[in-house]
Amino acid sequence: MKKILPFLFLLFSFSSYYAQPGVGPAPYCMPTYWNVPCNQPNVSNDINNYVNDFIDHFFTSGGVTNINNMNSLCQTQLLGGVQQNFINYACPTHLRANAGAVITCNFQSGIIFGQGFAVFVDWNKDCVYSMSEMVCGTPNVPSPATPASANFVIPAATASGAYKMRVRCAFATVGTSIDPCLQYSYGETHEYTLYVGVACNGALPVCTVLPxxxxxxxxxxxxxxxxxxxxxxxxxxxxxxxxxxxxxxxxxxxxxxxxxxxxxxxxxxxxxxxxxxxxxxxxxxxxxxxxxxxxxxxxxxxxxxMKRDATKLEVVPNPFSDELKIKLPVTFNSNISKFEMRDVNGVEVNTSTNPIDKSKKSIQLNLEKLSPGMYFITVYGEDGSLFNERVIKN
Missing domain, CATH: 2.60.40.10 (Immunoglobulins)
Structure with a gap:
């Protein structure tokens, strides 16, 4: 579970790590995250952070000119007056390749929290990233700070020119299921330019906006x-x-x-x-x-x-208004020794240390008086097992 640190420390540390205003993705969609910045409350990769959810390494091979973006850390920026976990890289950091080339994309997240990764290319230049334009992604959720890779082939018939390329990571999300535009809880997005058959001359990709x-x-x-x-x-x-x-x-x-x-x-x-x-x-x-x-x-x-994961907690509904039901994993075969619920500041809002028999496969909570926001639920088993989930109250 995300490690929760005192709120006052959080307040005084945010301003130190915001990046300078930058260039947004327009006319493409803005990929957003609930939690900004992607390093909290300290500098990126601090072991005391409860947020270290970003693309720390992204580099390619197989191109004429490859991206070599190592130790990039959290690149949160002020875009249109709103802080976003997004950076748009210009010509010095780009991928140049020929049609038919096999490109290997290499990823690594920050420490502590595993991320899935996905790469998208706007091949038809319609100013829209779609799931059908995902060129590669991790088939799982790589462990934190662990190298992972995926490949894609630039179609042989690809016309020479510049194409927009998006790289996203999302906390605890299988890479191949990541959407190019959807909001996720934690993560970061990089935007690059892919030049096919031409060199980078500073010209940006041109796309045509549909009706x-x-x-x-x-x-x-x-x-x-x-x-x-x-x-x-x-x-x-x-x-x-x-x-x-x-x-x-x-x-x-x-x-x-x-x-x-x-x-x-x-x-x-x-x-x-x-x-x-x-x-x-x-x-x-x-x-x-x-x-x-x-x-x-x-x-x-x-x-x-719609199929339940037998190894994870299931909380329904999520987001919720008043009532919340926690369904234990099918594989959970231990009595429950402790249940706790904390807010984003680490304050316990609902805790029970009364043992719960393993035959009871769910916990029903009335949280009508709970303030709206994000909360972290943890269930502890007597056998030492631990399950956690994040929930949102409307």
Missing amino acids: VQMSFFNAVALTNSAEIIWGTASESNNNYFTIERSFDMENFELVQQVKGEGDTYTGKDYHVIDPQVNKNGITYYRIKQYDYDGKLGHSEVISLI
Whole structure:
């Protein structure tokens, strides 16, 4: 579990480690994280930190010119007046390669907390990173400060030019499941430029904004339903969206129709609830977008798997309002010796040292009086086992 340190120390240490204002990802989506900066409360890789969630090393091989970004530490920046765990690297730190080249991406996180890693390239230059443009990712969650790698091939037919490339890490998240735009709890994002068949001359990649520019599209498992969420960075002549579901990837049916914004340059977030999700398997979703003139566009297809991990705590719902149920892992075969819940400042808000028999596979909590925010739950077994999870109260 994240180590919690005193709040006063946290307050006085934040300002020392913020980076200077930089360049954001526009017109691409801003990849955000709940916890900023990505090193708290001390300098990056301090063993006393309860946040060391960043890309410490990223380097490539297989290119004509390779990225060699070692010991980069947490690169939080002030972007548009908002602190973000994001940095946009310019020409001196870039990848240059030829079409057909095999590129090896090497990753390493900061100490203490394991991260998954993923790399995306906007091949079609539509100003949107999509899951279909993930070129490689770690198939697991590498241990903290442990080298990991993944490969991708630059398609032989790739036109010469400059392409945007995004590298993301996310705490305790399998790399190949990381979304290029979705918000995660802890982590960091790097933005690079990939030059195919040409040298870096300072020119930035040029992309073409579509009538509706999607910034993210994802499905989230709720207790007995799914929440489909998506956002636009801008909309032009947008009449409405339809959200469709499928259980076999072939036959899609309407979930809901949602009115668009018409014309907007500030974008908007949307969501719908699907109560007919497959509660013990895979459900596929896609979005169709209709212009006022009848033209149709469609999103990528995403999938949602609702199946309990037998080795982890399950907290439902999360986020929650008043009631919270903690389901113990299926593999948990010990009596519970202690249960505790702490806030982000390390203050205990709910603790029980009364032994709980292993036959009781869940803990029900009434937290109506608890203040909104993030909390850390830890369950201790008499056999020395320990399970933890982070929860959000709305």
